[in-house]
Amino acid sequence: MSRLPFYLIVGLLLVAGIAASVHRHIQFEIPWLPGEQRQVWEVEAVINFNAQGGPVEVNLALPTHQTGYRVLTENTASSGYGLAYQGDERGRRAQWTIRNAAGNQQLYYSVQMLVSPEARAPIQAPPQLTSSPWERPYDTAATQLIERAWARSANNMTFARELIRDINGEAQGENARLLLTQEAPSALIVRLLNQADVQAREVSGLLLEDGRRRQPLTTWIQVFDETAETWSIFNPVTGEQGRPENLLLWEMGGRAVLEVQGGTNSRVSFSMMTHHQPASAAVRNHHSDDTLLNFSIHSLPLEEQALFQTILLIPIGALVVVFLRVLVGIKTSGTFMPVLIALAFIQTSLLTGLIGFLLVVAVGLVIRSYLSHLNLLLVARVSAVIITVIAIISIFSVLAYRMGLNAGLTITFFPMIILSWTIERMSILWEEEGPKQVLIQGGGSLLTAVIAFLAMNNSLVRHITFNFLGVQLILMALILLLGNYTGYRLLELRRFKPITEDEQTR
């Protein structure tokens, strides 16, 4: 049995992988290291609507230069539509038009925003105060709300904060509830602020998080600070002042984000991802010529790119698992369960993820031990465990939220089916081999998951796997080589130690 074909395949994979990576490095000037780079956010807006068979006019608000972000390039994809960019002092907008369209329509707009801390928004004049009178009995309620907040505040900023708390906070009074029947909370806050001669407006923003898809815009409130001549941002729910680091303002003119004429069911959703570009290349746009050799994930739509950023990390996790099992000999429950747990850790952050995982598995084991008394068939039992896991996760989410731990909400990122199987396996292990084996295998799984997480969350690894597809071939070759390893595992050096001992005594 010759191993020649095997080594030939491994060699081919290695050569092809290295060649493809070097080609990308030289041809596209993608650096090996993620350092000395600028962070760029790619945001893609997808507009969906049903055209009614006549002329259609679509109007979408576009982001502009603003505090912390600068617009690099923008692209649209909209076959058959006429496109015009319009800009005035209240912001920029894109207008798509077509004479005849029917059925489901999709329009794409994508923009690259460069993160630059020194970027400033263009000076904007405060808008005219628009004040529309309330009808009875709302007018007295509004006046009372304003007076209450006014009395407890010192300036425009604190006034806005108090007003938001009165309307959205726990101290929500009858007046606020009455007015909320007429207006949405943020619109009501702006209207009341304007009524008290404070310049304010509603803005729409996007919370940037790497790899998110189908995100909506969120509403924020801007209040004009007359002394400093700047706009301050308030969270309309908590009344917190200040712009979150990752907030990209999309629409600042107080107008609708999306207007569609001649279509129904229109909506816009956003996908986003971040990557790093060399400071010089960040300004250049290299989407232009996609040949076959430039086989790059970057040629895909942004939504798929964000998905691939995660998918391309899985081989790294698999390599870690193969390494730990074949070379070290760590026992895990479920071969690739640790990789999935590590993927969940990427979403939840390590500490929250660990605590959440231990909580869910521990409670699951307790409940599962009762289920084993019921003598159920396997599929029914595991299904019952799945429902239990979902219940545990829901309860923990609600509890965490009540206690003000927003991090607890990320527990929902855990793969529930996998968790259920983990609980099932550990429970059987407990019954057959005792709690010690459960600790060994559970600990082994967690250790593997943490190591896989550290490897996959490393910015260098992310940079390399995402930008150099050839690395996947190298990983494949490494895994094949490991699969051919007949030597001892690290832990076997400990296991077989007693045999070597008598040799010395003889």
Place this chain on the structure above:
Amino acid sequence: MSLLKNWTSPFKLRDKGIIGMNRRNIRYIGRYNKRHLYPLVDDKLKTKLLAQKYGITSPQLIGTVSTQFGVKHIGDMLHGHGGFAIKPAKGSGGKGILIIERVEDDEFIKPSGARLSIEDIERHVSNILSGLYSLGGAPDVAMLETLINFEESLLAFTYEGVPDIRVIVFKGYPVMAMMRLSTAASDGKANLHQGAVGVGLNIATGAALRGVQFDRPCYTHPDTGHDLASLVVPQWDTLLHLAAGCYEMTGLGYLGTDMVLDRHHGPMLLELNARPGLAIQMTNGEGLRRRLDLIEQQPEGVPVAQRVAFAQKHFARRSELVSDEPTVTHA
């Protein structure tokens, strides 16, 4: 240095000829055990029927139950039999095995003295059929076997459980053997990692080479206090012939055979394992590598008797338990 005292170097292991998991999986199981032959050993019923065909002694089959409907007739099936054992055909690790020592006035008495009714027996069989004890919960078949009467000379070496003999058969040659004695620590089970005593056996004679509990040498049975040095498996040649014959029977090149000794019928095949563990190296204080290498050089198609004789000649060893003063003193 103290951190490293529990560890050894890979070179020492290689010098001793120890085989690791990876080598076992790739070089032996992967190369010599064809996947399509696995069901023959994973299903005890198939193993047993095959053993009958090849004239390899195994506990006598009273009958099988494969449908819930058949559970009702189990009373008739057991009629006239004294002791018996009920096993799931696809069970693993001794799960779901019910031993009935004798039957008195429609009551079934377990070795522990507990009494069961026919309803209890039926429920147990029904659980086996629904897959409670099988791998992955797949539907299973219940096997009813006559009880094994254990060889009395060996009973002194075990606590509660069954002393079984594991012989590794490589390409039809018995290469290494051990006996597993259950202890109080192992809860009457013959699982080495749960605290059963493993005794390496001399392939030439069936006499004990050395004893190991929890990977440490031991010289007497921890519960019965019996001296392991006096342990010699009777009818050793017959046992080796049986074990070696399993190669022709299954076609599996790297095979673990589990045997027991019956008072009347001699050595019997209990079950086969296509993925035998490596702990046998610990109990023998020797690696498998040299023996396997030697066997790999032997030609195919050698008859059983010749293979057993070859193994007995080449793998003979002196016991570490008797008359070797220096080894005893270090205990």
